Amino acid sequence: MDLSLFPRISLGHFPTPLEPMTNLTALLGGPRLWIKRDDCTGLASGGNKTRKLEYLMAEAIAQGANVVITQGATQSNHARQTAAAAAKLGMKCMILLEDRTGSTDPDYTDNGNVLLNRLHGATVERHPGGTNMQQQMELLAERLKAEGARPYVIAGGGSTPVGALGYANAAFELIAQAAARGLSIDYLVHATGSAGTQAGLVAGLHAANSKIKLLGIGTRAPKEKQETMVYDLACRTSEHMRMRGGVPRESVEANCDYVGGGYGIPTPGMVEAVTILAQAEGILLDPVYSGKGMAGLIDLIRKGRFAKDENVVFLHTGGSVALFGYPNAFDLPKS
Numbered sequence: 006m007d008l009s010l011f012p013r014i015s016l017g018h019f020p021t022p023l024e025p026m027t028n029l030t031a032l033l034g035g036p037r038l039w040i041k042r043d044d045c046t047g048l049a050s051g052g053n054k055t056r057k058l059e060y061l062m063a064e065a066i067a068q069g070a071n072v073v074i075t076q077g078a079t080q081s082n083h084a085r086q087t088a089a090a091a092a093k094l095g096m097k098c099m100i101l102l103e104d105r106t107g108s109t110d111p112d113y114t115d116n117g118n119v120l121l122n123r124l125h126g127a128t129v130e131r132h133p134g135g136t137n138m139q140q141q142m143e144l145l146a147e148r149l150k151a152e153g154a155r156p157y158v159i160a161g162g163g164s165t166p167v168g169a170l171g172y173a174n175a176a177f178e179l180i181a182q183a184a185a186r187g188l189s190i191d192y193l194v195h196a197t198g199s200a201g202t203q204a205g206l207v208a209g210l211h212a213a214n215s216k217i218k219l220l221g222i223g224t225r226a227p228k229e230k231q232e233t234m235v236y237d238l239a240c241r242t243s244e245h246m247r248m249r250g251g252v253p254r255e256s257v258e259a260n261c262d263y264v265g266g267g268y269g270i271p272t273p274g275m276v277e278a279v280t281i282l283a284q285a286e287g288i289l290l291d292p293v294y295s296g297k298g299m300a301g302l303i304d305l306i307r308k309g310r311f312a313k314d315e316n317v318v319f320l321h322t323g324g325s326v327a328l329f330g331y332p333n334a335f336d337l338p339k340s
């Protein structure tokens with residue numbers, strides 16, 4: 006499968022490293038744990054949206070856009086990476102943020118990703134939880150068009166067939182990296198939200214005829230809804246890639262047992278996972294996505310889901326900037 010036909014611009018540092026987590030492996034007594042460092046994609050402190058934006062921003066440029074509009078939760082990493090990409094490409098960026106948590110902590114509302122959005126020169130507009138954000142973006146685009154601007158709207162999380170190409174490509178990158186070091190990967194585990202990451206990986210792994218089993222750990226929706234979102238987008242992505250026959254429904258698995266009280270609401274498992282990774286591996290996860298993803302992986306390891314000699318790769322999707330929006334979630338010594 007050749008993705009070079011699709012327009013793409015360079016925004017990140019690729020390939021991202023694939024590293025062993027020897028301390029975490031020892032701590033949990035196996036399986037063999039690895040980490041694919043998509044927190045190191047380079048753009049404005051990195052994260053998984055960079056791969057999607059390489060394709061989405063190429064499309065924006067091809068359409069002659071001079072302003073990009075996107076949306077997300079208050080501490081959206083997607084918004085921050087979009088703001089940085091727009092800055093690099095000399096476009097304006099308008100970000101609509103939805104209050105999905107109700108938190109009034111000033112660190113949550115204005116620090117972390119929100120601070121960086123503004124530093125990259127993006128405008129930030131707030132909406133209450135439950136707003137139809139896609140509709141708000143389209144209304145804004147209409148207003149801008151009427152004023153003579155050329156807006157390009159990026160769906161939440163960049164999760165469209167175009168954005169998901171970034172993760173079809175990431176699947177090829179990982180397969181090549183593993184082959185180069187003689188590593189046979191049994192499982193790939195990651196946090197799933199707006200579904201573009203998992204959908205792209207499903208399409209890419211299927212296109213490459215890979216035996217790697219993929220598991221998404223949900224961060225927002227219940228299992229059935231999450232799997233439907235991923236499957237639908239994976240089918241549309243594979244169609245966009247001109248693959249025949251779609252993707253098998255069985256290749257989509259999401260475990261949504263680790264969402265806790267809701268999207269962006271801290272859980273004890275997330276706090277434990279973020280703390281363990283920080284202290285055993287020197288790696289920063291995030292409170293909304295990768296922390297809950299790792300909480301799921303750790304719990305499933307403890308429940309015996311993986312054989313001790315299996316190789317399990319955790320895809321680190323980034324997000325550590327959001328830690329600065331949640332300083333009180335962690336009970337840390339003050340001195």
Ligand SMILES: *Cc1c(COP(=O)(O)O)cnc(C)c1O
Nearest residue numbers: 082198199200202294322323324
């Ligand atoms: C957006 C995001 C995810 C989820 O990826 P989707 O493609 O939206 O499913 C996971 N981790 C981090 C840090 C994110 O910002």
